[in-house]
C-alpha cells in the first residue's frame with residue numbers, strides 16, 4: 051500500500067503541473083480502487099487454498115531398495131566357545147572330528163577338508179599361524195598361550211596393534227545397541243563379526259541406488275547427462291506425465 | 300481486463316475524472332492485473348494442497364516451547380488421528396525430551412567409508428521421508444583422492460562395486476551446528492537448537508520460507524515441494540513430535556540424529572546399518588564415550604570450518620588408510 055500511495059503522490063504532482071482539475075476527486079477514486087485490490091488478493095488466495103484441493107492418496111512407487119539390504123546387525127556370525135560348525139547338516143563341535151583324526155596336513159598339498167576356506171591372510175598361508183595344532187577348539191597366541199574363539203581380538207592384535215588399540219577405545223569397528231552402558235547394552239562387535247578371518251579385507255560391494263533429489267549437483271562421472279537426476283521422476287510417472295528429462299528407468 | 304473496458308469508452312471517461320489520466324489508469328490496471336497474475340502463479344502449488352493435512356486445531360496450535368503437557372498431548376492425539384486416517388497405521392508417537400548431561404556428537408571415519416549408500420536408504424526408511432518425490436537427508440559424495448573440496452565431488456556415481464580405488468567417500472548430513480545459521484535466519488523460530496545439541500524443526504510452525512535451506516552451508520535441509528508420499532506399508536510407526544512424524548507439503552525437514560531413538564539411548568539408523576563401522580555416535584560430555592575418544596586420539600576435521608558454524612559432526616581418518624593401499628604391505632590385508 052505504501053507503494054500505491056507513493057504513486058498517487060506522483061500522479062498528483064503531474065496533474066498539478068498539467069493544470070488539470072483539483073485532484074481531490076481523483077485521490078478519492080484511487081483510494082477506493084486501492085481498497086479493492088487488497089480484498090481481491092485475499093479472495094484469490096482463499097480460492098486457491100480452499101476451492102481447488104485435490105487430495106492425493108499417499109502411495110508411492112518406492113525406489114528399488116530391497117528390505118534385506120537394510121537389515122542392521124553384524125555382517126557375519128563369529129564362532130562361539132566351544133566353536134560349532136555344520137557338517138553333514140548337523141551342528142558339530144570341532145573336536146568331534148579332530149580328536150578322532152590327527153591332522154597330518156603340512157601345507158604342501160591342497161586341502162581336502164574345509165575347502166570353502168580361501169586364505170588371503172597372514173604371511174605363510176598356514177592354518178597354524180592362528181589355530182592351535184593340538185587343541186582345535188582354541189586359537190594360539192605367539193607365545194603359545196591358547197585363547198578361545200571369543201577372544202579372537204587378542205590374536206588379531208598381535209599383528210594389528212594399532213587397530214586393536216583403536217578397537218579397544220571404540221574408534222575402530224562397529225558398536226550396536228546403546229551409546230551409554232547406563233542406558234542399555236553396548237555391543238561392540240568383535241573382529242570376526244565383520245571380517246572373514248581367512249580373508250579379512252573388504253571386498254567391493256554393490257552400492258544402493260543414487261539420489262533422484264534436489265540439490266545434489268551436476269553429474270560428473272562418465273555416464274553424463276541429466277537422465278538419472280529427476281526429483282519428480284516417480285511423481286510424474288504416477289500422474290501419467292512423461293518425465294521431462296527422460297528420467298524413467 | 301479492466302483497462303479494456305475503459306478503452307472502449309475512450310478518452311471522455313478519463314477527462315471526466317481529473318487526475319486519473321488514461322495513461323495512468325492503464326498503467327495501474329495493467330499493474331494490478333499483472334500483480335494478481337503473479338500472486339495466482341505463486342499460489343498455484345496450493346491447488347495440489349491436500350486439505351486432509353490441515354486442521355483447525357493444528358492451525359491454532361501454540362509454538363512447541365509454549366505448549367504445556369496437556370496441549371502437547373492434544374497435539375499428539377491430533378497427529379495420531381491424522382496419521383491413522385492417512386496411512387491406516389496407528390503410530391507410537393511421543394514428545395521425547397533431551398536428557399540431562401548429554402550433548403550428542405557424530406564422527407565419521409573417512410578411511411573406512413566405502414560409499415555403499417546404505418546409510419542413505421536406512422535413514423529414509425527410519426525417518427519417513429517422502430519416496431515420491433524422493434527426499435534424502437544423507438548425501439554420499441564420491442571425492443577424488445587428495446582434496447576435501449566438495450566442488451570436485453559427485454553424488455551420482457554408479458559403479459558395479461564400491462569403493463573405487465581412486466576415490467574416497469564423504470557422507471554429509473545435518474551437522475547440528477553449535478552456531479547454526481539456519482536457526483538465525485528463521486523468521487518464525489520454527490527451528491532451534493535443543494540442549495543436547497540437536498537442531499530441531501516444529502513442522503507445525505514452519506511456514507516454508509526456505510531461508511534456512513539457503514543459509515545452510517552443508518545443504519542439509521530439504522523442502523517438501525509437494526505432498527510427501529510414503530507407501531502405507533513402509534511407514535515407520537515409531538515416531539516423535541520433533542523428528543520423524545510425517546511431514547506435510549510446504550515444510551522443511553532434515554536429519555535430527557534420529558532423536559526418537561538416540562534420546563532413548565539407541566544408536567541412529569544410519570550407524571546401525573553401516574557395514575564398515577565408519578559411523579560413530581555418542582555423548583561428548585562423557586569422557587569415555589567413543590566420540591570423546593575419537594576427538595582426543597584421532598585426526599579430526601569439520602567440513603567448511605572457515606564459515607564458523609561449529610558442527611557437531613566430525614570427520615576423521617585412521618593413521619593408515621585401508622582403502623587407498625597406503626603401502627604394498629597394506630594390500631596384504633592389514634585392513
Ligand code: SF4
Pocket residue numbers: 411412413414415416417418419439468470572573574575576577578
Ligand atoms: S553405510 Fe557406511 S560405508 Fe556405506 S556409505 Fe554410509 S557411511 Fe559409508
